[in-house]
Amino acid sequence: MKKLNVLVFAGSLRKDSVNRLLAENNIILAPNGMKIEHYLLDGIPNFNQDLETEPPLIVKELKEKVTAADGVIIVTPEYNFSYSSVTKSAIDWVSRPYGTDLWANKPVALQSASPGYMGGSRAQYHLRQVLGYFPAIQLYHPEVFVSSADKKFDSKGKLIDEMTISSVQKQLVAFADLIRKSQK
Ligand code: FNR
Numbered sequence: 222m223k224k225l226n227v228l229v230f231a232g233s234l235r236k237d238s239v240n241r242l243l244a245e246n247n248i249i250l251a252p253n254g255m256k257i258e259h260y261l262l263d264g265i266p267n268f269n270q271d272l273e274t275e276p277p278l279i280v281k282e283l284k285e286k287v288t289a290a291d292g293v294i295i296v297t298p299e300y301n302f303s304y305s306s307v308t309k310s311a312i313d314w315v316s317r318p319y320g321t322d323l324w325a326n327k328p329v330a331l332q333s334a335s336p337g338y339m340g341g342s343r344a345q346y347h348l349r350q351v352l353g354y355f356p357a358i359q360l361y362h363p364e365v366f367v368s369s370a371d372k373k374f375d376s377k378g379k380l381i382d383e384m385t386i387s388s389v390q391k392q393l394v395a396f397a398d399l400i401r402k403s404q405k
Pocket of ligand 1: 240379
């Protein structure tokens with residue numbers, strides 16, 4: 222069976238971001254038959270429709286990565302009960318110009334992490350609404366919400382919370398299944 226090529230990006234630009242750590246941990250938690258690449262959104266500018274037909278190089282690179290990926294995992298922080306602006310800009314760039322959007326029929330899984338007790342769930346549900354526009358092929362279950370995220374990684378950034386590890390692993394297995402079904 223062909224190995225699945227999955228892209229993950231986190232919607233935080235913060236150096237010590239828990240969402241970036243979560244994104245990075247997906248690489249080692251990937252099931253057999255799935256390879257995950259973590260793409261950093263550093264430098265992705267705010268979306269500007271004037272540039273959509275000839276976007277900055279970094280945006281072209283992101284679009285190429287999304288095109289090549291069998292599936293995309295978006296890991297988002299929760300900012301004021303929603304997802305972050307860099308997440309939205311990345312999604313908007315990849316969706317344009319009209320008629321060429323790369324999210325249509327793209328398998329997408331969501332994860333979020335927050336030091337709070339809701340684990341970024343409100344951000345994820347906003348994001349689901351946006352992805353419904355294209356529509357992307359969303360994975361609905363199992364969900365990954367990492368609450369108290371500041372306590373769930375060791376000093377080297379490795380996930381150390383067994384329940385979180387298990388929930389990510391289960392989601393990745395389900396995501397592989399969704400991707401394979403979408404390719405039939
Ligand atoms: C937050 N934070 C936050 N947390 C949460 O659970 N719900 C929320 O609505 C918000 N709102 C919010 C707004 C803004 C502008 C900031 C900067 C932060 C806290 C947030 O979850 C925390 O800073 C995380 O650590 C951000 O994710 P990264 O950067 O660590 O990945």
